[in-house]
Structure formats: C-alpha cells, structure tokens
Amino acid sequence: MSLRLTRRSFHRLTVCGAALIGSHALWPLARADEPADVPWVSNDPHLSGNFLPVQREVDARDLRVISGRIPADLRGVYMRNGPNPEFKPIGYAYPLDGDGMIHAVYIESGKAHYRNRFVTTESLTVERRAGRAVFGSFTHPVPVDAGVFLPGEVPSQLKNGAFVNIIRHGGRLIALNEATTSYEMSVQLDTLGEWTAGGSEPLRLGAHNRHHPRTGDLYALEYSWRTPTVKFHRINASGVLVNTRSVELPMPTMIHDFILTEHYVVLIAGPAVFDAQAAKAGQSMLQWRPDLGMRIALLPLDGGDPIWIEGEPFFVFHFANGFERGRQIVVDYVQHDKFALVNGPIPTFKRMTIDPARRNFKVAGFSNEITEFPRFNHLREALPTRFVYMPTLTSSLKEVNPPPAVFNTVLKLDTETGRYTRHDLGNQIVGEAAFVPKPGGRTEDDGYLAAFTYDPVRQGSNLVLLDARCIEEPPVAVIEMPQRVPQGLHGNWISRT
Numbered sequence: 013m014s015l016r017l018t019r020r021s022f023h024r025l026t027v028c029g030a031a032l033i034g035s036h037a038l039w040p041l042a043r044a045d046e047p048a049d050v051p052w053v054s055n056d057p058h059l060s061g062n063f064l065p066v067q068r069e070v071d072a073r074d075l076r077v078i079s080g081r082i083p084a085d086l087r088g089v090y091m092r093n094g095p096n097p098e099f100k101p102i103g104y105a106y107p108l109d110g111d112g113m114i115h116a117v118y119i120e121s122g123k124a125h126y127r128n129r130f131v132t133t134e135s136l137t138v139e140r141r142a143g144r145a146v147f148g149s150f151t152h153p154v155p156v157d158a159g160v161f162l163p164g165e166v167p168s169q170l171k172n173g174a175f176v177n178i179i180r181h182g183g184r185l186i187a188l189n190e191a192t193t194s195y196e197m198s199v200q201l202d203t204l205g206e207w208t209a210g211g212s213e214p215l216r217l218g219a220h221n222r223h224h225p226r227t228g229d230l231y232a233l234e235y236s237w238r239t240p241t242v243k244f245h246r247i248n249a250s251g252v253l254v255n256t257r258s259v260e261l262p263m264p265t266m267i268h269d270f271i272l273t274e275h276y277v278v279l280i281a282g283p284a285v286f287d288a289q290a291a292k293a294g295q296s297m298l299q300w301r302p303d304l305g306m307r308i309a310l311l312p313l314d315g316g317d318p319i320w321i322e323g324e325p326f327f328v329f330h331f332a333n334g335f336e337r338g339r340q341i342v343v344d345y346v347q348h349d350k351f352a353l354v355n356g357p358i359p360t361f362k363r364m365t366i367d368p369a370r371r372n373f374k375v376a377g378f379s380n381e382i383t384e385f386p387r388f389n390h391l392r393e394a395l396p397t398r399f400v401y402m403p404t405l406t407s408s409l410k411e412v413n414p415p416p417a418v419f420n421t422v423l424k425l426d427t428e429t430g431r432y433t434r435h436d437l438g439n440q441i442v443g444e445a446a447f448v449p450k451p452g453g454r455t456e457d458d459g460y461l462a463a464f465t466y467d468p469v470r471q472g473s474n475l476v477l478l479d480a481r482c483i484e485e486p487p488v489a490v491i492e493m494p495q496r497v498p499q500g501l502h503g504n505w506i507s508r509t
C-alpha cells in the first residue's frame with residue numbers, strides 16, 4: 013500500500029488521534045515526491061556532508077535489518093533531535109543555530125518503523141511565511157524586521173529552533189532549545205505548542221535537565237543572555253512547576269548542562285559570557301573571559317544557601333552523571349580547556365570530586381582521547397554509576413580533517429578501573445549513543461546503545477544497536493534508515509514497556 017498526501021492533509025490526519033505504533037492505517041507515507049535534501053548548499057562544514065539538512069518528512073514501515081536482530085521484547089521509540097535549518101541561514105554557529113528536526117525509530121515486536129518531522133516552532137513558522145531565513149545566528153544576531161511577525165506573535169531577535177534535545181517528563185515529550193521556551197511534541201511528532209509546565213506562560217528551559225532519583229522531579233536550568241541570573245526550576249513528576257531558585261553570576265553566562273545529585277544541584281559555570289557590546293562591534297556575542305575564573309555553586313535541595321567554590325577556568329558543554337559518595341560529590345564530564353566553537357582544544361573526559369565542607373575540588377583524567385556527548389544509564393541518574401558511553405574519533409575514518417563533532421567509534425568507560433572498551437565503526441560517522449535499558453535488566457549496563465551512523469560512501473544512514481555490556485561485539489542489530497539522517501545532537505529512548 014502506498015499513499016501520498018500533502019503536508020497539510022497529512023498533518024490533519026495525524027493530529028486526528030490515530031496512534032502511530034501499531035496503526036497500519038498510517039503506513040507507509042514516504043514523501044517520495046520531494047527531494048530529500050534542502051535545495052541549497054553552504055561552505056560551512058557544519059552545513060555540508062552529513063551536516064546538510066534534510067527537508068523531506070518521511071514515514072517508513074518495517075525497516076530492513078541489515079545484520080543482527082531487533083530484540084523482540086524491546087518496545088519504545090528512539091527519538092533524536094538536531095539542528096536542521098530549513099532555509100539557508102544568514103549566519104550559522106554549530107551547535108547553537110538551526111531548526112529542530114526529530115528522527116524517530118519506533119520499535120516493537122522485533123520490527124522498526126521510521127518517521128521524521130520538523131519542530132514547527134513560531135520562529136520556523138515566521139521564516140516559512142517569509143520564504144527565507146530572517147533570524148541571524150545565536151553568536152551574531154541581526155536586526156529582525158518587526159513586520160515579519162503577525163499580531164499575537166512575540167517579536168524576537170533570536171531564533172528558537174527547539175533543536176537540541178528531546179526528553180520525556182510528566183507523560184509529555186518536550187523538544188528543548190537553549191535558554192528559551194520549549195515545545196511539546198506528540199509521539200507522532202506533531203508539534204503541540206510551547207510547554208507551560210502547568211502554568212499560563214511558556215517556561216524557559218535549557219537543553220539539559222535532570223530527574224531526581226527519589227521524587228521523579230525534573231530539575232531544569234534557565235539562563236539568559238541578557239542577565240547574570242541563573243534559575244533552577246523544580247517541576248514535579250506530573251509535569252507541574254513547583255518552585256524556582258536563582259543564583260547570580262558576574263555576567264550573563266552560557267550554561268549548557270548541570271548536575272543533580274541526591275541532595276544538591278551542582279552548577280559549574282565556566283566564563284563563556286554574553287557580551288552585547290562585542291556583538292554590536294561585529295564580534296561573537298559569546299566571549300571567553302578566563303579572567304572571570306570558574307564558579308561552582310552547590311545548591312542544597314532542602315533550600316539552604318548555595319556553597320560557592322572558585323577555580324581555574326574551563327568549559328563544560330556536557331556532563332555524564334553526578335552523585336554523592338560519602339560527603340563528597342563526584343561529577344563526570346567532558347572538559348574543554350576553553351570555550352571555542354572552532355579551533356578549540358581537544359575535549360577529554362574527566363572526573364571532578366568536590367568536597368563541600370572544604371570548599372575545594374580535584375580533577376582526574378581518564379585518557380586524552382577526544383570525546384563529547386557522554387551518556388550513561390539514565391535510570392540511575394544522580395545515583396552512583398560506573399559506566400559512561402561516549403564517541404571518539406580514530407584514524408579508521410577516512411575523512412581528512414573532519415569538523416568538530418564528527419566521531420566514528422563508541423567508547424565504554426569503566427570509571428572504577430579506568431578501562432575502556434570500544435566499537436570502532438571504521439569509515440562510518442557516529443554521534444551520541446543513547447542508553448536503552450533492557451526490559452527487566454538487573455545490572456547498570458544491562459541494556460543497549462542506540463546511535464545513528466552515516467556511511468559517506470553510500471551516503472546513507474543506519475540505526476545501530478550495541479549491547480552495552482560488551483560494545484566491542486558485533487552490533488545486536490543494524491537497521492537501515494529510509495533516508496540520510498543528518499548528524500544531530502541529543503536523543504533519548506522513550507520506553508513503552
């Protein structure tokens with residue numbers, strides 16, 4: 013069976029309530045009449061190759077399994093978000109600009125199905141109406157003509173593409189951007205609107221947020237490029253905002269991620285600051301100011317005063333897990349010795365041990381291999397964990413001088429022994445590997461790693477499932493995607509068991 017629909021009629025069909033998983037009525041709806049890639053090219057390496065956005069929105073049923081077998085008891089959706097500008101950008105700074113595009117692989121009964129959709133934010137709606145990009149880059153904003161906005165729309169100088177992450181909380185799927193509002197999505201990837209967390213106004217959130225292991229509360233970060241105030245929202249397990257706390261930094265600061273432990277929010281703020289004057293002078297709005305040093309704030313969850321610790325500056329995009337061990341706080345993370353979107357130092361994996369009573373910390377390294385996007389078994393978030401999964405780059409990738417965020421190997425680090433195991437994908441590009449808990453799994457690493465790969469020769473993509481207990485073994489399953497899946501940012505497994 014095949015069926016072609018226009019984008020508008022298809023959207024109406026999907027929002028009329030048919031469930032995607034198990035619904036044969038919606039399959040297959042491949043948009044074969046539309047070119048897969050966007051109809052423009054760019055010299056920017058982060059808009060070329062597998063970073064070139066796709067424009068086609070596809071449904072494909074019963075994907076081909078190239079090797080291995082999809083575990084029969086696995087039931088859920090792997091969703092991954094990423095920057096995918098529909099219109100050729102006026103300015104572009106990876107990974108801070110773009111429109112959200114979510115690629116989803118639905119798995120049940122040993123079968124896999126695919127769907128991808130734009131996150132239709134208000135910013136994207138404005139640009140579709142204009143038929144072109146109207147917003148500048150996050151690092152180099154441009155004046156936006158107020159005439160492009162309709163009554164009821166909020167004029168903005170910065171784009172909100174909701175492209176960085178997608179998480180589930182309170183039974184809702186939320187596409188997250190950086191320091192602005194987020195968008196609720198349906199499991200069918202319809203954009204449902206800005207998320208209010210039970211309030212009357214959209215809530216501003218960061219891209220990475222953390223669940224408390226006992227309460228299920230979501231602790232969410234909000235920073236602003238305008239003010240040095242950093243807010244932490246506590247949103248209960250039902251998805252309702254409970255309270256907000258604030259700390260003050262010397263300048264408006266970019267904070268992409270933070271750590272939650274059983275008793276603390278841990279903020280580690282490297283001096284990547286917003287400088288509106290620099291932007292007016294044609295420089296990047298984001299400036300590295302090592303003279304400001306680095307500040308760590310430990311916010312007791314019981315409402316006590318924050319504990320401040322200062323140190324030599326470095327920058328963190330992504331943390332793995334953090335947890336309490338005795339009276340110390342352990343934080344696993346990827347360290348950038350300074351903030352730089354291009355030509356920066358090699359990011360490497362570290363462990364910080366903080367002593368709140370002495371107000372000091374120490375840092376230990378594990379290896380000097382380049383890495384980013386660390387993940388762990390999220391069911392143990394804020395509790396002691398041993399294993400971290402992260403990509404790295406080896407010489408078996410044939411691409412010469414690949415741009416930052418290109419990897420070809422998945423690492424598993426045992427933080428107790430310092431031992432690494434690896435799955436080298438050769439001349440295939442891989443990104444973040446999300447942990448997929450095995451149904452009924454008993455040990456921390458009893459699960460799978462899910463990651464999209466890209467073959468630059470075939471110019472096609474797969475979803476690879478690795479056994480997290482032994483990632484060096486052949487993949488549990490390699491599932492062929494019906495179209496190229498551009499290099500993205502963050503994804504999560506949404507379990508349905």
Ligand SMILES: [Fe+2]
Nearest residue numbers: 219268330502
């Ligand atoms: Fe991120």
